[in-house]
Amino acid sequence: MTLDNLKHAQRQRLVFLDRCFTWRGVARRRDLTERFGISTAQAANDFRTYLSLITQNAPEYDGHLKAYVASPNHQPIAASSMLDVFGVLDIASGDELPAALPRAKRWLDPRVATALYDAISNQRKLRIAYTSMSSGETAPQWVAPTRFTFDGESIHFRAFSYKRGEYRNFHPARIEPEDNFETDEIEMPLQFDREWNTKSVIWLRPSANLTTAQAAVVRREFGFSGDLLRIEIRQALEFFFDHRWGLTEPGARLERVKTETIIL
Amino acid sequence: MTLDNLKHAQRQRLVFLDRCFTWRGVARRRDLTERFGISTAQAANDFRTYLSLITQNAPEYDGHLKAYVASPNHQPIAASSMLDVFGVLDIASGDELPAALPRAKRWLDPRVATALYDAISNQRKLRIAYTSMSSGETAPQWVAPTRFTFDGESIHFRAFSYKRGEYRNFHPARIEPEDNFETDEIEMPLQFDREWNTKSVIWLRPSANLTTAQAAVVRREFGFSGDLLRIEIRQALEFFFDHRWGLTEPGARLERVKTETIIL
DNA sequence: AATATACGTATAAAAAATATACGGAACAAG
DNA sequence: CTTGTTCCGTATATTTTTTATACGTATATT
Structure with missing residues (x-):
């Protein structure tokens, strides 16, 4: 059985469990009951189902901690954005000023x-x-x-x-x-959108003005170990890329090495 | 009955419905069955529940369109981030290159x-x-x-x-x-974190180098109608603010007018 | 020892959801 | 016009999921 075979509601609960193990290192039934408003019996059932998905390095119950503890070699079964990660790590109560910076609220009518x-x-x-x-x-x-x-x-x-x-x-x-x-x-067929149907492959590296040690930190932060970081986008979106990745800012950590294009 | 009274799974389906009505202007049973893998009978039940939450400007079924159509004066019952909005508006099939720019993937071990x-x-x-x-x-x-x-x-x-x-x-x-x-x-109690427990109130306006018409567009884009946009954050996070809101970039659309601090 | 807080398991009952069927509406094709 | 398709709602029996409740074990605290 895999995550895909589960009903949407249970899948979400198991993904949340997986994230607790990955980022907190521990999980309790209470994490599910508080987060999803389910019964403890259902939470127990979800732990059982989650453990049935894990073939190696399964979490184990620690009676001292009164919690399931992730294995040191735990492998996540679901991907996480940084927003997901923060959602699992943040310990705020609901009414205080958030520990996250608000995004510039963009309005779309x-x-x-x-x-x-x-x-x-x-x-x-x-x-x-x-x-x-x-x-x-x-x-x-x-x-x-x-x-x-x-x-x-x-x-x-x-x-x-x-x-x-x-x-x-x-x-x-x-x-x-x-x-x-x-x-x-639209009376006549529109012309072909060449930029939309072209892939830009962008290669980035730590900025040349950084020291070796600083460059290593940048690599660690962006999660790449080789010389270059490879990004694929539609050419039609390339106009937005430098700004969104902060490449044009003073003190930018990454710089563009080269760009290739591939017709899709 | 409100959204808060619903079970997590159904609440999510109804929030999705609300977003379809708000941003697409239409919704069908198929939108729920395809998105959440539920039966059409359950989808019909969810529409019924959603409509029971709406006191004014309820969507109406249009037999011609074969869809429920939002009222011109529809009021959303749930908030949406731009990511949520894009998730509702994007029409991609799963295997093609996305229409969204990838985020710089940050790694946290x-x-x-x-x-x-x-x-x-x-x-x-x-x-x-x-x-x-x-x-x-x-x-x-x-x-x-x-x-x-x-x-x-x-x-x-x-x-x-x-x-x-x-x-x-x-x-x-x-x-x-x-x-x-x-x-x-920690042997002795830590000292009080003054910056964490201080609120910075930041006032922003469209950059002074913009024309009146351009400033109006910026206001519309950021969703404010007065002269100033007010943002509250923890003072401890102020270091990150200018960068995250793009205030230091060439061609920045917003600039900071003043900042006040309030002890929490 | 008693209590609190965590766990799992079991069972009966309730709630949610599915599978199936039926009828109606709108449109397209023959 | 008729027929077929695709959407809708409703109904019902059935299945699945979940809850409420109870019991026992383990650990730490009072």
Whole structure:
């Protein structure tokens, strides 16, 4: 049996258990009952199921600690983002000021999102009142949106611009939400989006101005042991990459070595 | 009845429904059956439960679209991060290159996390082999860790440093994970962490070099309508703030106006 | 010794979910 | 027009999951 064979609810509980073992080193029935509001009998059942998934280095119950303790050679069975990890490690009570920095809250107007989702789903073109950041002017234009994209903080969308005759990335926040969002059929097939269908392979290394010891720390922090870190993205998103990975900042830890492109 | 009264599994399904209505403008039974692997009868039951939570502007079934359509004045009943929103809007099939930029993958060694979690939970001091970024040297030192923190990308920890005689922020990635992590009792009560227990109230505005129209777009993008955007964080995390919010970058959209501090 | 807090197991009952069936609505194809 | 397909809701019997309760063991504390 694997995680995939489990029902969604139990799978989540077992993933949480796995994360407790991986990042805390211990887990108790109480962790499940408090987190998911389940009974202790069900929590016991979940531990039994979790242990049945583990073939090597299984956690063992320690009567002194009154907890299941992970093996020193524990291998996680589920991936974790840093947000997941922090969610397991943070010990806050709910009402105090958080130990996490708030993200810059980005606003996406549901009216804009809905109009774009509808146009994408039904493959129609859309008339938007769009504010250009360079000129500061808001003007109507027709676009054929093809896909939402996400740079890690903001949602953008990829669209064919009838004004420019090419594919562009657009910011939904620059669309006037009070507009009436006229739509129409796309009469002729859109041209091929070459940038979207091209993979950029980016090679990064610790910045050249770092010492050997500092570079080793950067490698450890970004989890790579060789000389280079390899990242694959769609070429259409490359514009956002340097900013999102902090490569243009003063004191950047990583720098780009080279970029290759591959047609998908 | 509210969301809080529901079991965890159903609550998640109803939150997902709410997000479909908010961001897509439509929802179908299929959205639930495909996302959560439940039966259509259960999905029908979830729609019924969701509609029972909505007192005004309820979605209505549109036989033409064969979908439930959100009211133009729909009000969400659950909050969404941009990641949640993108998860609802993205239409990718699983095997293709994602439409989202990958995050810089940060590595946290589970051995380090476990040692820190144990020290924090049991209020003990810990000996760590720590690499200083400025000197590049790795040296052992004793710290009393008090809390994990998260800047939005990396996990850090707050600790009293016996070497410096004050509280500092530390990076777990700079700890040598092969160390044996000696621990000991904290003999005397630690001094009060003033920075941790102080709130910084930061006021931001669109950068002064933007035009009025550009500033309006920035306001819309960050979701504030007045002159200033107010952010509250722990003073201990203020060091990370400018970087995380991109205030030091060339072309930054926001700038800091003033900062106030409040003892908690 | 008694108590508190952790564990597992067992059982009856309740809740949630599934499998199956039926009828209705809307649309497309023949 | 009829038929088929895809969506909906509802109903019912059944299955699965979960809870409530009870009991016993282990460990630490009072």
